[in-house]
Amino acid sequence: MVNPGDDIGLVDEWAIRSVPTLVLVEGGTEVGRLADGFQGGDAIEAFIADHA
Template sequence: MTAPTRDDQAASPERPVALEDEADLDALVETDETVLVEFYTDGCGICASMEPVLGIVAQESDAVIGTINPRDDPPLVDRFDVQSVPLLVVFRDGEPVERVADGFQPAEEVLELIETEA
């Protein structure tokens, strides 16, 4: 089962949106006021453990949650200075305003991250 794409969803989807590449990411952050993007890699255990957390955040927040594997679009690594995963980046009005790359984050802390920047 694959994650839904942005085209599958209405505004503020209740599940994370799977982004394929830089163009998808740019379109999402330009369309929605508040977006949280998780940069992950396949095989990353901590990234996998964030999946249910991001699901909770998607349901409890007005922010749109997206996930992207920067290895699928290498320019993203340089653009967002991805040095470790999972990397969470909050976008507000199309601009990155906050980032956390400290491993696993509980849902409460991710929600606070989004709300703090509101």
Template sequence: MNDRTVKPVELETEADLEAFLADNDVAIVEVYTSGCPKCQAMAPVLGNVARQTGLAIGTCNPADDPAFTERLDVLSVPALYLFEDGSEVARVADGFLGGDEVVSFVAEHVPEAVDA
């Protein structure tokens, strides 16, 4: 992994997303909306996961740039997208996930990304 973030990075445009993915071998991107309580509850969880694992985590609100919706094929929020080398390898949109569930999601698809 390249420079790892210790807190989620706000991605405001599709260009921000592409740069974030280019800078990180493995990354999680959360798609959220401002009025979503489950999305708001995910913020501290993702911050903790970033600090504990060193995973690069970005967050994006499709309202900031509608291209997010098309690029990520967003159907519901909150949604987590897992990328490896810039390509999506998995996604989950099951509502709120705890930290252990987020780490398990990553470990299932990119085991070398987390120290299990």
């Protein structure tokens, strides 16, 4: 978890444009991104299942 106000370098590196943003990373490479505002637990679980 990153606070965008505290680590602007990571915000730039991962192109974070909205909060909250969930980025799934495997082996240093982005494999999925969810940046549609607040999502409930079911939506997050479905996103992870689709990208894991």
